[in-house]
Structure formats: structure tokens, C-alpha cells
Amino acid sequence: MTTSLRTWDSDAVLAVEHLxxxxxxxxxxxxxxxSVGRGDITALIxxxxxxxxxxxxxxxxxxxxxxxxxxxxPKDGSLHLLERMPDFIVARKAKVARTFQNIRLFSGMTxxxxxxxxxxxxxxxxxxxxxxxxxxxxxYKAKEKEAxxxxxYWLDKIGLTARADDPAGDLPYGAQRRLEIARAMCTGxxxxxxxxxxxxxxxxxxxxxxxxxxxxxxxxxxxxxxxEHDMSVVMGISxxxxxLEYGTKIADGTPNETRNDPRVIAAYLxxxxxxxxxxxxxLDEQFGDxxxxxxxxxxxxxxx
Amino acid sequence: xxxxxxSLPQGGPDFGQALKDGVIVAIIAFALLGPLVGLRxxxxxxxxxxxxxxxxxxxxxxxIVGAGRFLLSAFVYPWLTARGRKTKAAVTLxxxxxxxxxxxxxxxxxxxxxxxxxxxxxxxxxxxxxxxxVDNFGVQILIxxxxxxxLNIVIGLAGLxxxxxxxxxxxxxxxxxxxxxxxxxxxxxxLPVAGIxxxxxxxxxxxxxxxxxxxxxxxxxxxxxxxxxxxxINWKAFSGGSAGISSIPKVTLFGxxxxxxxxxxxxxxxxxxxxxxxxxxxxxxxLILLLALLTAFVTMRLRRLPIGRAWExxxxxxxxxxxxxxxxxxxxLTAFAIGAMFGGFAGSxxxxxxxFVSPESFIFMESAVIVAIVVLGxxxxxxxxxxxxxxxxxxxxLLRELSFLKAVFGNDFNPDQYRxxxxxxxxxxxxxxxxxxFVSVRQPTAFLFRRKTVSGDLVKEGHG
Numbered sequence: 001m002t003t004s005l006r007t008w009d010s011d012a013v014l015a016v017e018h019l020x021x022x023x024x025x026x027x028x029x030x031x032x033x034x035s036v037g038r039g040d041i042t043a044l045i046x047x048x049x050x051x052x053x054x055x056x057x058x059x060x061x062x063x064x065x066x067x068x069x070x071x072x073x074p075k076d077g078s079l080h081l082l083e084r085m086p087d088f089i090v091a092r093k094a095k096v097a098r099t100f101q102n103i104r105l106f107s108g109m110t111x112x113x114x115x116x117x118x119x120x121x122x123x124x125x126x127x128x129x130x131x132x133x134x135x136x137x138x139x140y141k142a143k144e145k146e147a148x149x150x151x152x153y154w155l156d157k158i159g160l161t162a163r164a165d166d167p168a169g170d171l172p173y174g175a176q177r178r179l180e181i182a183r184a185m186c187t188g189x190x191x192x193x194x195x196x197x198x199x200x201x202x203x204x205x206x207x208x209x210x211x212x213x214x215x216x217x218x219x220x221x222x223x224x225x226x227x228e229h230d231m232s233v234v235m236g237i238s239x240x241x242x243x244l245e246y247g248t249k250i251a252d253g254t255p256n257e258t259r260n261d262p263r264v265i266a267a268y269l270x271x272x273x274x275x276x277x278x279x280x281x282x283l284d285e286q287f288g289d290x291x292x293x294x295x296x297x298x299x300x301x302x303x304x
Numbered sequence: 305x306x307x308x309x310x311s312l313p314q315g316g317p318d319f320g321q322a323l324k325d326g327v328i329v330a331i332i333a334f335a336l337l338g339p340l341v342g343l344r345x346x347x348x349x350x351x352x353x354x355x356x357x358x359x360x361x362x363x364x365x366x367x368i369v370g371a372g373r374f375l376l377s378a379f380v381y382p383w384l385t386a387r388g389r390k391t392k393a394a395v396t397l398x399x400x401x402x403x404x405x406x407x408x409x410x411x412x413x414x415x416x417x418x419x420x421x422x423x424x425x426x427x428x429x430x431x432x433x434x435x436x437x438v439d440n441f442g443v444q445i446l447i448x449x450x451x452x453x454x455l456n457i458v459i460g461l462a463g464l465x466x467x468x469x470x471x472x473x474x475x476x477x478x479x480x481x482x483x484x485x486x487x488x489x490x491x492x493x494x495l496p497v498a499g500i501x502x503x504x505x506x507x508x509x510x511x512x513x514x515x516x517x518x519x520x521x522x523x524x525x526x527x528x529x530x531x532x533x534x535x536x537i538n539w540k541a542f543s544g545g546s547a548g549i550s551s552i553p554k555v556t557l558f559g560x561x562x563x564x565x566x567x568x569x570x571x572x573x574x575x576x577x578x579x580x581x582x583x584x585x586x587x588x589x590x591l592i593l594l595l596a597l598l599t600a601f602v603t604m605r606l607r608r609l610p611i612g613r614a615w616e617x618x619x620x621x622x623x624x625x626x627x628x629x630x631x632x633x634x635x636x637l638t639a640f641a642i643g644a645m646f647g648g649f650a651g652s653x654x655x656x657x658x659x660f661v662s663p664e665s666f667i668f669m670e671s672a673v674i675v676a677i678v679v680l681g682x683x684x685x686x687x688x689x690x691x692x693x694x695x696x697x698x699x700x701x702l703l704r705e706l707s708f709l710k711a712v713f714g715n716d717f718n719p720d721q722y723r724x725x726x727x728x729x730x731x732x733x734x735x736x737x738x739x740x741x742f743v744s745v746r747q748p749t750a751f752l753f754r755r756k757t758v759s760g761d762l763v764k765e766g767h768g
Contacts, residue, residue, distance in 0.1 A: 062623075087627065088625075088628075088630055091627055091629035097627070097628070098627050104621045105620075106621055106624065107762050107764065108620055108764055109613075109758070110758065112750055112751065113616075116610075116613055117610075117614060117630075120610050120613070120614050120630050124610045127611070130606070130638070148750065151752075161752075165748065165752055165754055165756045167759070167762045183628070187629055
């Protein structure tokens with residue numbers, strides 16, 4: 001670690017402190033502390049079962065963490081303690097939006113409808129909590145027009161404007177991923193959490209995804225926290241990488257720092273066959289008893 | 305055994321196989337029917353148990369079964385597969401589009417027909433003869449159309465399987481009956497009150513219940529429907545027990561004209577018409593028609609509002625809804641309460657129409673019929689639900705009219721008793737023929753360029 005202050009140290013949009021999540025006897029996340037810098041693209045990486053999705057579910061309120069504090073500071077300067085909020089309040093008040101590992105679009109609704117559902121809360125207020133809307137009074141029509149314009153902006157951005165009136169379930173896989181990101185962005189978040197956005201994408205689609213994420217950060221000022229296995233995305237666009245293994249943080253720094261961290265190389269990035277012994281030797285020297293294989297439980301099961 | 309088989313034209317590629325199928329099925333049928341039908345125990349004059357041999361009858365029945373199987377294998381199945389192949393290939397977007405246009409034309413035509421229906425009936429069969437057609441068919445069907453549309457909000461839009469909808473119908477009916485008798489309030493005051501009370505019950509039920517999902521929700525709502533009925537039976541001081549409440553006041557024409565025979569402002573007297581209950585029936589017909597249309601209008605408006613979109617999104621994926629900041633509990637509660645409110649309206653109308661309510665009218669069967677109407681109609685589709693109500697309620701009413709069948713089956717035959725059998729058969733056939741109901745396409749609530757109908761295959765049914 002260099003002495004200069006990084007964004008995530010000086011101006012954190014989200015600070016996770018001593019987060020622990022236990023499922024019965026299984027410790028899925030163990031005393032995890034990290035920060036997400038404002039305007040940064042932060043990648044949370046680690047081998048399968050390392051507890052990445054559990055961290056996401058804690059941040060977005062789908063799980064109540066066993067212990068720990070997660071403080072979120074949106075642009076308006078307010079402070080929200082996420083561990084105390086139910087999931088929908090996290091999205092509404094603390095301005096954290098998320099996508100899912102297995103795409104969760106409203107497949108029977110059109111692309112436009114998907115993006116309008118994401119703007120539910122402001123539209124609900126515009127329709128006078130439905131009562132004025134049913135009677136047809138108040139400025140709901142104008143607000144709905146604005147919402148459609150906003151949806152249009154995102155459809156343009158993900159290149160799906162021509163298919164606005166098609167059902168979301170008809171889209172190809174890559175387009176569904178982009179639509180899910182657009183839907184999350186329509187809630188107007190300050191922090192966008194993406195759970196494996198590049199999973200199942202071909203190299204061209206991955207490159208498009210990189211451009212989309214960079215433009216979200218540039219144009220909308222939204223900080224991004226992502227879980228990813230695709231190294232071209234992680235190393236290509238992220239400013240900050242946090243590496244988890246068995247629920248514990250093993251590295252935290254810029255992509256270059258983590259890329260060269262021997263523990264990360266051994267745990268996650270994988271090593272060439274001929275290098276295995278060499279690295280194990282190196283590890284033994286550095287950490288004494290080396291790193292034993294611990295039994296890993298599947299603690300990433302998403303709550304249905 | 306399949307004697308008919310020989311008389312049928314030969315030469316089709318499948319006929320040998322079909323004949324074999326027929327013979328095998330006939331043999332299996334005989335093995336089953338032989339003991340069941342062929343041997344009958346009876347008592348003779350000396351009170352001894354004797355066995356009657358009816359193997360001939362069993363053989364005839366088995367032959368009929370075999371012949372039926374032969375016909376299915378030889379003609380019906382090939383025809384069905386050919387048709388299935390054709391429709392699968394033919395359903396394109398344009399096809400869906402024309403279907404939607406057809407549905408729209410159908411709804412406008414249907415609406416016009418509904419408004420002229422009583423006039424048409426009176427001009428055809430006279431004032432006195434119209435009672436049966438306006439009341440038994442018109443009003444009865446429209447009550448179920450309204451109930452179907454009300455439940456459609458809960459099941460079709462929000463995807464919550466509510467098997468106790470009849471409870472809210474009962475709350476509405478008893479609200480009107482009790483408040484009208486004890487406080488002498490008019491129907492027009494009590495209609496909204498009944499709706500509000502039913503919605504309130506919806507909320508009370510909803511709070512604990514809506515944490516449950518899927519089958520659990522269905523079971524608890526079913527139990528709630530039964531609890532309301534049992535309370536009405538047992539709390540005699542409040543509801544009159546199983547004897548029910550009688551002489552519930554009739555609806556007045558906004559207090560201007562009454563339909564009570566003894567009242568000075570009796571409608572028929574004022575207009576110097578022959579005394580008949582037909583005028584009241586026609587009035588009730590238009591009243592329930594307007595109430596049903598109100599339900600439809602409000603539902604269509606709600607679908608275009610954020611709350612309606614949130615209901616449908618909830619049906620599609622609840623977890624995603626929560627990640628977008630939607631309070632799913634409140635959203636479910638509003639669906640439950642608004643559905644219950646329309647049930648309450650229909651209930652107070654029912655009490656005013658019957659002039660008598662008892663717990664007998666609010667059995668589980670009623671809930672089952674309403675759910676069947678919604679599912680049969682195609683979940684979420686207004687026109688489909690209306691068509692299903694016409695088919696189900698009109699169909700059962702029509703069975704009462706089939707007295708000519710007595711000429712065929714003998715004087716003991718009562719077509720009414722076969723209602724449930726035919727009902728079940730019809731449901732099975734329709735569900736095989738159209739598994740997603742009469743109208744399976746979904747109309748989007750907003751569009752950027754062009755309104756395209758969404759194929760029912762993509763729309764989820766909801767699971768909670």
C-alpha cells in the first residue's frame with residue numbers, strides 16, 4: 001500500500017466494516033472490511049463460494065448480516081446504515097440498485113414497461129398514491145411522459161430502442177443483461193451493484209459492457225460495485241479490486257497491485273501448471289504454513 | 305368386441321393400430337366393468353343376498369368404450385396433431401395482432417349487446433316472460449363477471465392465488481343486509497360502505513397472510529373463507545345463524561321510485577304499468593351492468609398506473625421488485641384490498657337482489673367457481689374472464705332448460721344433477737384445448753412506437 005490516499009479511503013460512497021454473515025455454523029463472510037470509492041468502479045472477485053454474492057445480498061438488504069456495519073453516503077450527503085434497512089428501503093432511500101446473477105427481468109412485460117416499473121416510487125407519488133391517478137386529476141400524465149423519456153434515454157444507451165415494445169423475455173441473453181443494468185439505473189442509484197454482469201457474454205458483448213459501465217460512471221456519476229469472473233472486465237475497467245477467499249478479504253488495492261499479489265494468484269487467477277510448485281514454494285516462504293485447502297461450502301445460494 | 309369398427313371405412317394407414325387399440329381398451333374395460341357392473345348384489349323376497357348376472361350389459365359398455373377408443377385413435381388424434389402442427393406454424397406476430405383487434409371489436413360489440421339485451425328480450429318474449437332471461441341469465445351472469453373481474457386483480461394481475469374470495473362477497477352482502485335492516489340506510493349509501501368494509505377485511509386478512517407464498521397462501525385464504533362462513537352460522541345474535549337474514553330492502557331508483565309493491569311511489573304505479581317484478585329485474589340488470597363496468601374501468605385505469613404495473617411486475621418476479629425499491633407487502637395489500645372491495649360491491653348487490661342472505665350462499669364452491677372463471681378466461685384478461693363467466697354460469701343455467709332431454713333419457717332424468725359432471729368435463733376439455741385460458745395474450749400498458757401484444761408463453765402466472 002502506498003501512502004497516498006485513494007478515493008476509497010478519502011471519499012467512500014459505501015463503507016463496509018467488520019461484516020460477518022453466518023448461516024448456522026457456516027461462516028459465509030468473515031469480518032470483511034472494505035470501501036467503495038465515489039465514482040470508482042470497484043470489483044469484488046474471488047473463487048466460487050468465496051461469499052461474494054452473500055456480501056451483495058447483505059449490502060442490498062436481502063440478508064440481515066450477523067454483525068457489521070455498512071454505511072452508505074449518497075450524493076445528497078445523507079448517511080444510511082444499510083444493515084438496519086429492509087431491502088426495498090435500501091433501493092429507495094439509500095439509492096443502491098442491483099442486478100442478479102441469474103437474470104431477473106419481468107419477462108412478460110415489454111422493455112419499456114420494465115424500465116417504467118423501475119421508476120415506481122417517483123411515479124407513485126406523481127399519481128397521488130394512485131387515488132388521484134384513477135380519477136385522472138393531477139400531473140400524472142406529464143410525469144409519466146418524463147419517465148418514458150428517461151426509459152428512452154436508457155434504451156438508447158443500451159442500443160435496444162428499436163425493441164422497446166417487445167417483451168423482455170424475447171431478447172437474446174446479452175441484451176437481457178444490458179436491460180437489467182438499464183432497469184437498475186432507472187431507479188436513479190448512487191451505487192450500482194452488478195452480480196456477474198459479463199457471465200455468458202461473448203468477447204464482443206463483454207467489450208460493449210465495459211463501454212456501458214464506463215459511460216454510466218462518466219455520464220451519470222454512479223459508483224459501481226461488481227462481482228466478476230471475466231478478467232477482461234475486472235482488469236480493463238476497474239479502479240479498485242477487493243479479493244475474497246472463503247469469506248475473508250485476502251487483497252485490496254488497484255488492479256495492478258492485486259494482479260501481482262501472490263495470494264491472489266494462487267487463490268483466484270490460477271497458475272500455469274509449471275508454475276504451481278514454484279508459487280507454492282514462494283507461499284511457504286511468505287506465510288509459513290502455506291495455505292491449506294479448507295472445505296468450502298456453497299454459501300452463495302440466492303434467496304428465492 | 306368392437307362391432308362398430310367393421311362398418312367404418314378401411315384403408316387409412318393407422319386403422320390396424322386403431323383397431324388393436326380399440327380391442328385392447330375394450331378388454332381392459334371388460335375386466336374392470338365385469339365385476340363392477342356385470343355382477344350386482346341384491347336382496348330377494350326372502351331377504352337373502354343374491355347375485356344378479358349382468359355380464360351382457362358389461363359387454364355392451366365395454367364395446368362402446370372400445371369403439372370410442374377406436375374412433376379416437378383413427379380420427380380424433382390424427383386430426384388433433386395435424387391441427388396442432390398447423391397452428392404452431394401459423395402463430396406469428398401478425399396473427400397475434402389480428403387476434404387482439406378481433407378481441408377489441410368483440411368487446412365493443414359485446415358491450416352494445418349488453419345494453420340492448422333487456423329491451424331485446426322484452427320485445428321478443430314480453431314483459432312477464434323476460435323475467436327468467438333477464439334475471440336468471442343476465443343478472444346472474446353479470447354478478448359473476450363482476451366477481452371474476454374483481455378476483456382478476458388479485459389472481460390475474462398480482463398473481464396471488466386467493467381461494468377465499470367469497471369471504472369478501474359475504475362481508476359485502478351481510479354489511480348491506482345488517483345495516484339496511486338495523487339502520488334503514490339506503491342501498492346507495494351502503495354500497496360504498498359495503499365496499500369499504502370488504503376492503504378493510506381484505507387488509508386485516510392480508511397483513512398476516514401475505515407473508516405466505518404459493519400453496520400456503522391458497523390454503524390460508526381458503527381457510528379464511530370458511531371461517532367467515534362458520535362465524536356467520538354460529539354467531540346467531542349477529543347474523544341470524546344458518547336461518548340467514550330475510551326481507552332485506554330492495555334497491556330504489558335513487559329514492560325517486562321504489563320497487564316495493566306497497567310503496568306509494570312504486571315504479572309501475574307511477575307510470576301506470578301492469579304490476580310486474582320484471583321492471584325491478586331490468587333495473588337490477590342495468591345496475592349490475594354498471595357496477596361490472598365500473599370494475600372493468602377502474603381495473604383498466606389501474607393497470608396503466610404505477611400500482612398496476614407493480615402488480616404485474618410482482619407476478620413476474622417479486623425479488624426483482626424489491627431490488628427496485630417497491631414495497632411488495634403494500635403492493636400486495638392494495639391488490640387484495642381493491643379486489644375485496646369489488647367483491648363487497650357485488651355482495652351488497654347480491655343481498656339487495658335476493659332479499660335474503662344466508663351462509664349457504666357463501667360456500668367454498670362459490671370461490672372455486674370464481675377462480676375457475678378467472679383461470680378459464682386467461683389470467684389478467686378482462687374479455688376472457690367475461691367470456692368464461694358467460695360460458696360457466698350461462699352454461700349451468702342453460703342446463704335447467706334442457707328438459708327435452710327427458711324424452712331421450714326418461715322422466716327421471718334431471719339435467720341439473722349432471723351439472724357438476726359436465727362442468728368438470730368442460731373444464732378439462734378447455735384446459736387441454738387452451739391451457740392458458742380463452743385469451744392468453746397480454747396487452748402492454750405503455751408503448752414507445754406501437755402496441756404489440758405479448759404472447760402468453762412469456763407471461764408468468766405468479767407463485768405467491
